[in-house]
Amino acid sequence: xxxxxxxxxxDRLWERALPEGGFSAxxxxxxxxxxTAWAILALSAAGIKNDHIEPSRARLxxxxxxxxxxxxxxxxxxxxxPTPLAILAWQGSQYQREARSRxxxxxxxxxxxxxxxxxxxxxxxxxxxxxxSWIANTHxxxxxxxxxxxxxxxxxYGTHKRANEATHMIxxxxxxxxxxxxxxxxxxxxxxxxxxxxxxxxxxALAGRVSEEKVIRSLHYLESQIKQLRTPLSLGWSLLGLGAxxxxxxxxxxxxxxxxxxxxxxxxxxxxxLSLLILSFxxxxxxxxxx
Amino acid sequence: xxxxRILKSRHGWTRREFLLSTFTAGVFALSGGFWLRGRxxxxxxxxxxxxxxxxxxxxxxxxIIFGMKELGVxxxxxxxxxxLLKPNLVEPQANTIHINTxxxxxxxxxEAFLSxxxxxxxxxxxxxxCHDTLRTLEASGMAxxxxxxxxxxxxxxxxxxxxxxxxxxxxxxxxLTFPVALRQADWIVSMPxxxxxxxxxxxxxxxxxxxxxxxxxxxxxxxxxxxxxxDQCILDINATLQSHFAIADGIVGMEGDGPIMxxxxxxxxxxxxxxxxxxxxxxxxxxxxxxxxxxxxxxxxNRIGPIQEKSILQFGETIDSVRTKFQLIDKIxxxxxxxx
Numbered sequence: 123x124x125x126x127x128x129x130x131x132x133d134r135l136w137e138r139a140l141p142e143g144g145f146s147a148x149x150x151x152x153x154x155x156x157x158t159a160w161a162i163l164a165l166s167a168a169g170i171k172n173d174h175i176e177p178s179r180a181r182l183x184x185x186x187x188x189x190x191x192x193x194x195x196x197x198x199x200x201x202x203x204p205t206p207l208a209i210l211a212w213q214g215s216q217y218q219r220e221a222r223s224r225x226x227x228x229x230x231x232x233x234x235x236x237x238x239x240x241x242x243x244x245x246x247x248x249x250x251x252x253x254x255s256w257i258a259n260t261h262x263x264x265x266x267x268x269x270x271x272x273x274x275x276x277x278x279y280g281t282h283k284r285a286n287e288a289t290h291m292i293x294x295x296x297x298x299x300x301x302x303x304x305x306x307x308x309x310x311x312x313x314x315x316x317x318x319x320x321x322x323x324x325x326x327a328l329a330g331r332v333s334e335e336k337v338i339r340s341l342h343y344l345e346s347q348i349k350q351l352r353t354p355l356s357l358g359w360s361l362l363g364l365g366a367x368x369x370x371x372x373x374x375x376x377x378x379x380x381x382x383x384x385x386x387x388x389x390x391x392x393x394x395x396l397s398l399l400i401l402s403f404x405x406x407x408x409x410x411x412x413x
Numbered sequence: 414x415x416x417x418r419i420l421k422s423r424h425g426w427t428r429r430e431f432l433l434s435t436f437t438a439g440v441f442a443l444s445g446g447f448w449l450r451g452r453x454x455x456x457x458x459x460x461x462x463x464x465x466x467x468x469x470x471x472x473x474x475x476x477i478i479f480g481m482k483e484l485g486v487x488x489x490x491x492x493x494x495x496x497l498l499k500p501n502l503v504e505p506q507a508n509t510i511h512i513n514t515x516x517x518x519x520x521x522x523x524e525a526f527l528s529x530x531x532x533x534x535x536x537x538x539x540x541x542x543c544h545d546t547l548r549t550l551e552a553s554g555m556a557x558x559x560x561x562x563x564x565x566x567x568x569x570x571x572x573x574x575x576x577x578x579x580x581x582x583x584x585x586x587x588x589l590t591f592p593v594a595l596r597q598a599d600w601i602v603s604m605p606x607x608x609x610x611x612x613x614x615x616x617x618x619x620x621x622x623x624x625x626x627x628x629x630x631x632x633x634x635x636x637x638x639x640x641x642x643x644d645q646c647i648l649d650i651n652a653t654l655q656s657h658f659a660i661a662d663g664i665v666g667m668e669g670d671g672p673i674m675x676x677x678x679x680x681x682x683x684x685x686x687x688x689x690x691x692x693x694x695x696x697x698x699x700x701x702x703x704x705x706x707x708x709x710x711x712x713x714x715n716r717i718g719p720i721q722e723k724s725i726l727q728f729g730e731t732i733d734s735v736r737t738k739f740q741l742i743d744k745i746x747x748x749x750x751x752x753x
Contacts, residue, residue: 147571156629194629195574198590200637201630235640244611244745256632260640265544265633304542304633310611310745312674315504319545355545387560388547392571 138393143181147392157393158182159207164397167404183221190228200258206273226277234262246308253291263305264320268327275410289331292324300339318347322359326408329366358398366408378403459691462728464683473521480685483728492530497598501605501621502538505552511667511677514604516558518662539569541634567594570628581652584645590630601656607666614707614747616672617693618659622650644709659692668739682735690718691725701738702751
């Protein structure tokens with residue numbers, strides 16, 4: 123099924139698997155929940171049998187805290203941003219339904235910090251719209267909100283009010299000239315610049331939730347950028363974002379393999395980046411549509 | 414005499430030796446500074462050095478070697494050390510020279526430390542806005558330089574971490590979580606760009622250390638630090654983390670709506686020193702701004718380092734000879750009253 127070049131990279135991914143389940147960020151590294159979730163997503167998309175993936179899903183469940191959150195480090199519970207990744211990684215597992223439900227409950231009952239925008243605020247976006255933050259007690263940003271929205275949709279919560287408000291929040295952070303960045307639009311009257319990775323994530327999350335007309339400038343922005351992109355985070359998310367809107371460019375797989383080849387220059391990508399490229403190799407659409 | 418010692422201590426750097434010789438007058442003047450320092454016992458003053466460098470094609474390594482030696486950094490001190498260079502890499506904007514620390518400054522610093530006997534030089538950064546660090550490296554031109562010079566890079570946003578007590582306690586944060594790459598280094602060198610900043614007033618060697626805080630634990634942007642207070646966290650990081658040297662890229666800085674959306678500003682200087690507070694106070698004055706009006710510098714004064722001009726022993730060029738006014742924005746509260 124797999125062609126040889128991508129199979130080699132999947133083998134490289136397996137080299138980060140830990141004997142007790144789970145994955146590290148690099149060969150010889152320590153267990154990381156986010157690396158584990160990303161590896162599971164990539165291996166699932168590559169058609170690896172569930173039996174081989176379940177030990178990693180179980181390790182991910184072992185690192186879940188009681189209230190459902192999954193943290194970058196369990197001893198730092200504020201770092202709950204890997205929770206939506208865990209929800210996606212547990213999708214399709216008959217053994218992790220309870221863990222997944224608790225993670226979904228955690229997301230639904232968790233927000234970033236929100237407040238009514240002051241008239242004299244130098245920041246143009248509306249901070250009252252609820253989304254999700256990277257870290258507890260901070261603002262909501264595009265990336266964790268987009269990932270959480272993708273996760274909720276995958277878990278069947280796409281019509282939940284939090285999903286709807288997240289859609290609203292991401293739309294509020296869309297730059298007027300098209301695209302998204304980490305989550306600020308205009309500061310002191312200057313519109314900030316878009317970034318491909320954030321734009322790809324936002325477009326992936328919004329697919330099927332808003333009309334194409336409302337994101338057309340962002341699609342155009344990403345289509346204009348894609349030819350220049352070769353680094354894994356930007357390329358991977360841009361392909362997923364465009365794919366979610368059925369606009370995946372020609373030769374996408376070739377581009378992904380070229381990006382993977384850059385490891386010969388830069389050294390091994392960490393597990394999340396390697397997994398993102400493998401995932402985007404196998405998914406013609408966005409994450410929600412096909413996982 | 415001092416010039417002779419510098420030249421004798423290096424090997425095979427003919428072009429640089431030629432360039433160094435152009436500094437002769439300045440060197441003799443600076444040697445006087447050393448003598449005065451030694452004779453009067455005024456060694457507790459923080460020291461900064463300003464070098465005029467008009468463009469990035471200058472022999473920057475020689476300028477940095479010269480500066481370090483004038484500031485009393487010895488080869489014995491550097492020999493065998495693992496050096497971590499922390500440039501300011503913010504966003505991947507190609508064909509701009511005013512957003513990120515210029516890669517040729519980083520190359521020059523790496524050459525300087527290696528020529529002084531460093532065991533290894535690593536470049537490390539954890540960009541605050543752009544999650545795609547590799548794209549920032551490529552677009553800034555840093556990737557090409559690092560690859561050509563075979564200098565390793567660590568993405569501090571994604572490194573393993575260690576957590577320590579917040580020694581500063583200016584902010585409510587009880588602990589700070591740092592990347593292990595910092596603990597593995599013997600010397601940490603902050604390499605900021607001279608820039609105005611729309612929240613902090615100016616961003617220099619102290620604010621540059623925001624970039625060591627890992628995104629996995631502080632977010633993209635590092636909003637934990639924003640919520641806890643930008644000024645307070647600048648102080649906390651610098652009070653907690655032992656850093657060793659600053660080399661500020663002021664050849665082309667940024668004025669106006671920094672740290673990203675401002676305009677290029679030619680200042681034509683490199684500023685160096687061991688004490689970040691003193692270096693930043695000097696840079697602020699070079700920018701035509703008053704360090705006493707920058708809240709975190711004022712708070713740092715006499716606790717982490719001095720900002721009073723009389724408390725800083727100034728080597729190289731005088732501040733007056735290189736001062737160039739950086740434009741401020743009236744509607745930005747952090748810019749108000751910053752002018753000297």
